[in-house]
Each structure stands twice: as C-alpha cells, then as structure tokens.
Amino acid sequence: MFTSQWTKKFKVSQIQALTPKQIKWIDYEQIPDFTKEQIQIFTIEQIQALTPKQIPSLTILQISWFTIEQIQALTPKQNRVFTEKQIQSFAPEQIQEFPIKYINELISKQIQWFIIEQIQAFTEKQIQVFTENQIQSFTKEQIPAFRIEQIPYFTTKQISALIISKKIYALTIEQIQALTIEQITALTPQQIPLLTAEQIEALTREQISWLTNQQIEALTKEQIPALSPRKMGALSLEKRKILKLLINKYQNQEQKSKSKKDLTKKIYQQEAEKKKVLAVQIKNIKNLYY
Template identity: 50%
Template sequence: MKTVEIVILTPRQIQAFTNWQITWFTIEQIQSLTKLQIQSLTKLQIESFTTLQITWFTKKQISWFTNLQITLLRKKQIAALTNEQIPHFTKIQIPSFTTKQIKSFTWKQPFTAEQIPHFTTEQIAAIPSIQISSFHDDQIQALTTEQIPALTEKQIQALTENQMKTLTLNQIKWFDYKQIQVLTEKQISTFTPIQIQMFITEQIQALTENQIVWFKTSQTIILTSRQIQAFTTKQIQWFTNSQIYYLKISQVQALTTKQISSLNYNKVKMFTSQWTKKFKVSQIQALTPQQIKWIDYEQIPDFTKEQIQIFTIEQIQALTIEQITTLTPQQIPLLTAEQIEALTKEQIPALSPRKMEALSPEKRKILKLLINKYQNQEQKSKSKEAF
C-alpha cells in the first residue's frame, strides 16, 4: 500500500491488520500514520512492531502514543528507542512507563531534564544505577525533593564525584537517614562547604564512624554551631585528633556540656591555649575530674579569672602537681576560700612561698589552718603506727 492509501484508513481498518501484516509495514508507511491511527493500534499490534520499526516512528508520532500503549511496549522495543525519540515522550506519557520498562532503558538513552521531574518515585527507584551515573548536571538537578528520597542505596552510591557537587542545596536536605549512611568516602570528600552546611540534624546524626573520619579538616571547620551540637556523644568520639585540633573557636564554644564531658584522653590532649581561654563557664563545669587531669599543664596559665573561680571542689582536687605548679601568682589570688579548703595535702607543697604570699590575709589563714590540719592527721597516723 502506498502512503496516500495508508493515511485514509479508518481506525477500524487499521485494527484489522494482523500481527504478521504489522511486521511488514515499511518506514514510509509507519511514518505516514496519523495521530488517530496510531492511537487506534491494538495491544497485539503494538507488541508486534519489530525493534527496527520502533526506530522509524517520528518524534511527533512518539508523543501521540496513549498511556496504555506505552505500557505495552516490550523490553526489546524499549531498548530500541533512539536518543532522538526519547526526548519527545511528554510529561503525561512519562508516568505510564512500568518499572520493568524503566529498567530496560540503557545508559545511552538519557531522559531530558524536562522529563525527569515527571517520573514517579517508583520509576525513579527502578532506574538502573549505571544510568543514574550517566546523568548530566541538568538531569541531576532536575530531580525533585520527592524523588531524592526515592533513590536506592545502589543508586546513591552510583553518583559520581561531579554529580555530588552538582546536587543543589535543596536536594541535599532531602537525603534521608539510610541514604546518608551509604555515602562512600569519595562522595563524602567531594561535598562542597556550602553543601555540608545544609546538612540537617537528622543527617548529621546518621553519619557513621567511617564517614566522620572521612571528613577532611577543611570540611569539618565549616560545620555550623547548630551542626556541631547535633553530633551525638558517640559521634564526637569518632572525630580524629586532627579534626578536633582544627576546630574553630566558635565551633568549640558550640560544644554542648554532654559533648564536652564525653571527650576522651586523646581529644582533651588536642585542646589548645586558644580553646582554654574561650571555654564557656558551662563547658568548664562540664569537664570531669579525669578530664581536668588530662589538660596540658602548660595551658593552666591560660584560664581566665571567671574560669578559675567556677572550678568545682572535685575539679580543684583533680589538678595534678604539675598543674598546681603552673598556676600563676596572678591566678592564685583568684581561688575562692572553698577552693583553697579543697586543696589536698599533696597539692599544697606545689604552691611556692611567692604564690602563697599572693593570697589575701584571710585566704592565707585558711591555707595555714589546712596545712595544720594535714600535719595533725599525719602525726596521729604516725602515733597509731608506733603502737
């Protein structure tokens, strides 16, 4: 049949063609089909088109397929669709593809950025990982906030370093707990500073031990105060010594009392003089007696008047001999009467005569009474031993 004869066929006549006859249609005959004729094609006729015939449909004809007809396309027919045809599926047609059909598309058949937002969440989850990794920047950025949480763990891990950098700030916020936890070392290290600052509390708390270690110091130093406070006490323990050391003062001051008291020996040893001077009163009070012992004795002179005076009895008694020795003549007079009374008999000898003289007469009197008390206790102890 000539094309002029094809175009005048009614829908009923089109439907009269057998499956075998459909396979004999030439490129000219297929491309002469009208919108009404294409939409009248039956299920068996649609399924009968060869893969070569599928490639003959024009861009305009592709957009004429009904949603039902789209669902009828076989796996091989889907794979036969050309790069010129795919962009012409409309936003109404896109949601009609079944998940099985979506899986049949190859990485060489990219959907456009205009088509991506019209995929359902089920379709998004069905896209092969290799196809996800082939998405261009505009396709990645076309993913909606409803589609982002639909990405599977394998799809997330398939995202390339460049694609990770392409993610918009709004998209970053929609990664869920499980998606965050499957991010690889390369993906973590490629987050830009502004992307990291978009992490919400739930995302911060989703980070695993390995992921926290993977953060570069250049990334940890841009964490906001809100994000610092979002880390659990367990996560704080996972910070590397280097990450702790390079925290900015504003970040240090953002640490909660629970975070402070959870710091282990290695973390406390990373305290700098700048940290010591800027600790808030509540943070000083949160330090455990054991942590007080771990503070480098060379940092003791950096404690301010306000900090010295809020040391608890337990913290004062935890100070080592070396730490007591490094208290300056300017710091000694700042000790309260209660703090002086708390000094142990091992600590008192570490106070030089010059430092004792720096105390007010009233405090010197308290110290002298304390010394006498310890001496009396020692004499009584010796007397008991003599008997």
C-alpha cells in the same frame, strides 16, 4: 532498565515525569551520565527514590550540583552509603544544610572522612546534635580543625566525651581558651586530673577563677606548677586556701616519700656494711685454720 544513551537524551520534562519506581529502574552504571541540569531538576520524591546501589555511583561533580532541597531530602538509608570521596565532595555551603536527621545517622568512618573546610562549616545546631559516640569518632587530626567560635557550641556531655576518649589532648591552646564557664564548671573531679599540665597552663585567668572548690581539690601535683602566681590570684580567698592546703599536702607526701627513700637507703647501706664485716670475719677464721 534505561541505557546510557537514553539517560543522556532525557529532557527536563521527561525527567520530571519519571516516577519513583522508574527512578529505581535506572541502572547504577548510568547514574554518572546525568548532567547538572538533569540532576538539579530531580524532585524530592525522585531523590529519595535513589537506591543504596545507585547513590555510590554519583560522581563528585554531581554531588556538588545537589541543591539545598535535595540535600535535605536525602534519607538516613541513603546517607549511610555515601563513600569517602562523596562525603568529602560536599561544599561547606552544602554541609551547613545537612539536616539534623542526617547528622544523627552519620557513622564513625563517615565522621572521620570530613575535611577541615567541612568541619569548620558545621553550625551550632549541627554540632550540638552529635552524640557522645560521634564526638569520640573525630580523630586527633580533626579536632584542631574546629574554629574557636565553634568550641562554645559543644555541650558539657560532648566535652566529657572528648576527655574520656583522650581527644581533649588534641585541643589547641586557642580552643582551650575558648571553653565557656558552663563547659569548665561541668568537669567532674574525676576528669580534672585527665587534663595535661600544658592545658591547665593554657587556661586564662578568668577560666581559672571559674574552677570550683571540688575541681581545685582534684588538681594533681603535676598540674599545680602550671598555675602562675597571677592566675592563682584570680581565685577567691576560699579557693586559695584550698589550693594552699593541697600544695602542703603534696609537699608533705613528697617529704614522707623522700624520708622513706632515705631510710631504705640507710638500711641498705647498713646491711651492706654488715655483710662486709661478716666477710672479713669469715676470712680471718679461715686464716686461723689454714
């Protein structure tokens, strides 16, 4: 095992000569002693030789020294033991170099550790390989951090995952307006009612025109008022007819509900009146005998 004194004295040539087996012998307490020059000359094999016990000992500063090649060399087993501070110490430029295999291995708590600058650094390929479970792991505070330019990168399955987990509510107006025709038309009739009236209102005139017949039929009575006359005008004649029928349906339901309430109220009043009359009659009878 190497001591701290030995670690600091390692020359470039000596570090380059270390075998993967010898790398494993370095005590985790000595890991923080490696300098920038020493860290950056670690080969791919040496980086991959770092053990799960050594990785957490890397300092925030040492993480920032990692080269692109070293970041891409990290194994799934190593990635899983990175701490919150270590994850958050990766610069946006380093984040963009995270290989797909690393993205695939991120666990929920690690995803929730990403800060705004890191989220905004994700590339199209990186975003598209996030699983549905990983997408659902992003917090409501992280979702608004995605740049408008990143929203179109989300797959239709990922958008569905946001809706199912109710994280879709965290999207800003600008993010909603960045949804593509593929993302919007992929929403199922069961998912449409899960959107808030505010989100429906945020959709642009063009986005409203993309709604399918089935999606329009799925609009709720709370969502319809969010459609302005101008946006309704973006719908085709056939879709406007469907919307009109839907509005009539809700109006009829409301009228029936009101009529039912009025009838119930009337019956209640009649019963109350009967009880009143009966009480008077009982009182009169009592007066006759007493």
